[in-house]
Amino acid sequence: MSFQNYRKGGPAKRVGVYLGLTFFVVWSIAPIVWLILSSLLEQSALIAQPPDLSPSNFTVENFVAVAASAAALGRGVLNSLIVSLFSTVLALALGAPAAYALARLSVPYSNALGFIILATQMLPGIAIAIPLFLLISSLGLIDSVLTLGVVYLSFNLPIVIWILRGFFLSIPIGIEKAAAVDGAGPLRTLWYVILPISIPPMGAAAVFAFIEAWNEFFFALILTRQSAQTVPLAIAQFAGQYQTVFGQMMAAAVISVAPVIVIATIFRDQIIRGFADGMMKG
Numbered sequence: 001m002s003f004q005n006y007r008k009g010g011p012a013k014r015v016g017v018y019l020g021l022t023f024f025v026v027w028s029i030a031p032i033v034w035l036i037l038s039s040l041l042e043q044s045a046l047i048a049q050p051p052d053l054s055p056s057n058f059t060v061e062n063f064v065a066v067a068a069s070a071a072a073l074g075r076g077v078l079n080s081l082i083v084s085l086f087s088t089v090l091a092l093a094l095g096a097p098a099a100y101a102l103a104r105l106s107v108p109y110s111n112a113l114g115f116i117i118l119a120t121q122m123l124p125g126i127a128i129a130i131p132l133f134l135l136i137s138s139l140g141l142i143d144s145v146l147t148l149g150v151v152y153l154s155f156n157l158p159i160v161i162w163i164l165r166g167f168f169l170s171i172p173i174g175i176e177k178a179a180a181v182d183g184a185g186p187l188r189t190l191w192y193v194i195l196p197i198s199i200p201p202m203g204a205a206a207v208f209a210f211i212e213a214w215n216e217f218f219f220a221l222i223l224t225r226q227s228a229q230t231v232p233l234a235i236a237q238f239a240g241q242y243q244t245v246f247g248q249m250m251a252a253a254v255i256s257v258a259p260v261i262v263i264a265t266i267f268r269d270q271i272i273r274g275f276a277d278g279m280m281k282g
Contacts, residue, residue, distance in 0.1 A: 035257075039063070039250035046246050062251035073252055075227075076234030079145050080256075083230060084213040086149035087156055091209045092202060094153075095160030100190050102161070103168035104176065114165055117158045125218050128154075133222055143225040151219050156209040163208075167201040168194065204271045211260055231256045 037053070038046055045057035066073060102110045132151065141147040171194065179189045195202070217232040224233065235256060238249035264271065 032257075032261075035250055035253060039247060039254045041247055043245065043247050046250075062247040063255075065245075065248050066251045066255065072229075072237060073231070073234045073255065076229055076231035077256065077259075079228055080214050080230040080232075081259075082145045083149045083152065084210045086146060087152040087213045088206050088209040090149065091153055091156040091160045092206055095157050095205070096164055096195065096198075096202070097190065098157075099161045099164035100168050100186075100194060103165045105186060114162065118162050120158050121155060129218070129222055132219075136223060142223060143228045145228045148220060148223055148228060148230070149213070151223065152213045152216060155216075156212055159212075160205040160209055163201055163205045164198065167198060171197070203267060207263060207267055207271055210263065214260055 038051075039062055040058045040060065041051065041053070042057050042059055042061070045052040045054070101107055102114050107113065136142055136147060136151075175193060176189050179193045184192065215232065216230070217236075220228075220230045220233055224230070235249055235252045238245045238252060
């Protein structure tokens with residue numbers, strides 16, 4: 001809906017739009033608000049039915065307890081940072097040339113290949129979990145952050161290729177023809193002409209890949225033991241055999257999601273512009 005059509009819609013349509021946006025915002029931030037509230041509640045108040053939100057039940061003891069056991073959580077945060085950065089850089093390094101080849105070069109069945117690449121996202125992780133575990137175990141690469149980073153390419157690389165391919169298709173072909181006249185081949189054109197004007201979609205793809213790797217739990221659970229455990233596994237350790245310390249678990253979750261929220265807030269304009277350029281124009 002364009003801005004002019006919105007202006008002509010009348011008060012009723014504007015109210016409907018505002019109500020829809022309000023519902024969407026509340027729906028989106030409600031889990032975050034509940035996460036923060038839960039991290040500040042005492043265990044007894046949190047497990048009460050319904051939870052007791054009296055002011056006297058709010059405390060910072062959950063964060064104090066998490067800080068006291070910061071070794072495991074700190075190691076998990078560091079491992080997640082290494083895995084996420086490694087996987088993101090690798091996805092961009094491999095995804096940008098692949099996306100450019102599918103968008104501009106004479107690749108047979110490029111549209112079909114692009115769809116197949118995106119369709120790999122539909123394959124459930126459990127379908128490849130056992131053969132993947134057996135392969136990595138036979139190679140002696142279990143409990144390695146670099147192994148985990150490579151495995152995360154299975155869901156990061158397809159979305160990076162799809163986003164960048166859409167943006168590359170939207171670039172006027174005249175720019176590349178001008179570079180060809182100056183003697184630039186496909187690789188030089190990609191490096192010196194295309195990539196410098198592709199910062200927004202590459203930034204959006206990078207943030208998306210980083211968040212996906214940061215939040216991943218399933219493969220980290222089956223491919224790590226102790227030294228390479230990521231932050232989702234460190235949070236899960238607050239669930240004991242006889243009791244789950246929900247307040248401390250929520251406090252650890254708040255600490256773990258803080259970097260993601262900060263990154264998304266800082267780069268929100270680039271993310272919005274990148275997804276608009278990379279997915280709408282393509």
